[in-house]
Amino acid sequence: MKKKNALVTGASRGIGLAIADCFKKQGINVLAPGRKELDLLSKDSIANYLAGLKCPVDILVNNAGINMLGGIVSLEERNIQETIQVNLLAPLDIIRNVAPRMMHKKYGRILNIGSIWGLITKPGRVTYTLTKSGLGGLTRSMAVELAPYNVLVNCVAPGYVDTELTRKNNTSRELEKIKKSIPLQRLANPGEIAELAYFLCSDKNTYITGQTIAIDGGYLCV
Numbered sequence: 001m002k003k004k005n006a007l008v009t010g011a012s013r014g015i016g017l018a019i020a021d022c023f024k025k026q027g028i029n030v031l032a033p034g035r036k037e038l039d040l041l042s043k044d045s046i047a048n049y050l051a052g053l054k055c056p057v058d059i060l061v062n063n064a065g066i067n068m069l070g071g072i073v074s075l076e077e078r079n080i081q082e083t084i085q086v087n088l089l090a091p092l093d094i095i096r097n098v099a100p101r102m103m104h105k106k107y108g109r110i111l112n113i114g115s116i117w118g119l120i121t122k123p124g125r126v127t128y129t130l131t132k133s134g135l136g137g138l139t140r141s142m143a144v145e146l147a148p149y150n151v152l153v154n155c156v157a158p159g160y161v162d163t164e165l166t167r168k169n170n171t172s173r174e175l176e177k178i179k180k181s182i183p184l185q186r187l188a189n190p191g192e193i194a195e196l197a198y199f200l201c202s203d204k205n206t207y208i209t210g211q212t213i214a215i216d217g218g219y220l221c222v
Contacts, residue, residue, distance in 0.1 A: 014163035061113065157216070163190060182217040
């Protein structure tokens with residue numbers, strides 16, 4: 001893995017930062033563009049960034065995402081469009097750009113960071129569930145299409161993770177209630193998500209593709 005290049009979006013904090021750090025410790029060259037370099041709300045920014053890359057992308061981790069809470073009646077059109085663009089259309093555009101070279105090299109690993117809210121849902125998460133469900137569909141479609149070229153495509157669906165976004169969307173009292181609802185009785189550490197991400201993107205993974213793997217402390221079991 002020491003000669004591989006990995007592009008990780010949304011790597012400035014939370015799960016993305018943990019994945020980037022984990023990859024670096026394994027000797028992988030990590031490309032972690034900030035918003036000024038790669039604005040996922042802008043198709044032009046995505047195209048320009050990818051066109052300017054000096055090295056091939058062997059591993060792609062589509063991690064960046066936004067979660068604007070709101071019921072179907074209260075959602076603003078701008079929030080809907082931005083969530084769809086960042087969470088679903090941007091990953092698709094990036095995959096479309098990096099896949100041809102992976103196909104040519106007959107090697108690649110693509111990992112989409114989804115969510116358990118793409119598998120289940122709750123009130124106020126309509127756009128988030130919509131986009132994360134779509135990400136699972138994108139994963140399966142790309143896995144089938146790219147399998148003949150030895151490009152493996154998977155999706156990780158984290159549950160409640162101890163990140164800034166989780167704390168922003170839940171009060172301290174709500175977080176304590178959430179912990180009690182998880183069989184392991186705690187939130188995940190971002191590093192735990194990163195370890196799974198690394199395995200799926202490493203040469204140790206030779207046969208897992210097209211899967212959405214929940215890592216949620218057993219939350220979906222109850």
